[in-house]
Amino acid sequence: MSMISKIPLKFCVPLLALASCAVHADETNPQQFVFGNYGTYLKKPVFNYGPTEFKTHAANQYTVGAGAILKQHHRVKFGYTFGEFKAGEPSQYAHTNMLFTQYDYLLPIARNINLTAGAMAGYQFAAHKVDKIMINGPVIGAQIGAEYRY
Numbered sequence: 001m002s003m004i005s006k007i008p009l010k011f012c013v014p015l016l017a018l019a020s021c022a023v024h025a026d027e028t029n030p031q032q033f034v035f036g037n038y039g040t041y042l043k044k045p046v047f048n049y050g051p052t053e054f055k056t057h058a059a060n061q062y063t064v065g066a067g068a069i070l071k072q073h074h075r076v077k078f079g080y081t082f083g084e085f086k087a088g089e090p091s092q093y094a095h096t097n098m099l100f101t102q103y104d105y106l107l108p109i110a111r112n113i114n115l116t117a118g119a120m121a122g123y124q125f126a127a128h129k130v131d132k133i134m135i136n137g138p139v140i141g142a143q144i145g146a147e148y149r150y
Helices: 009-019
Strands: 031-040 046-049 052-055 060-070 074-087 092-110 113-128 137-148
Touching: 031 074, 060 092, 092 137
Parallel strands: none
Antiparallel strands: 031 060, 046 052, 060 074, 074 092, 092 113, 113 137
């Protein structure tokens, strides 16, 4: 069974509505938008934290935020991610919170299709309840992708 089929309907409709809000900006006026994302950890990847090795379990992550598209090619986002983090054997829950900012360069290849490339920086707060491990600190990342706009 897919993890997507477990998303409650009350979350799906608002997230789809938010995702459809972004439209192309013109050259002079920034286009503001709000967004929402749903993600999940993959089951069983392993990561090391000090001398301890953890396996992750499927867990839900939700993101909300706002941003602007500047001069058609530059997108800036500010957001907040919250959700679960499951690790260890047997799986114990922890909650994660992350504040982030993200920049993307948009390269149009057709009227409604863009290629994207960018970077993200933020700060994550997480704690593993049983082992009392704090996973707090800066988070950085890079992304590439493609998007279709309604």
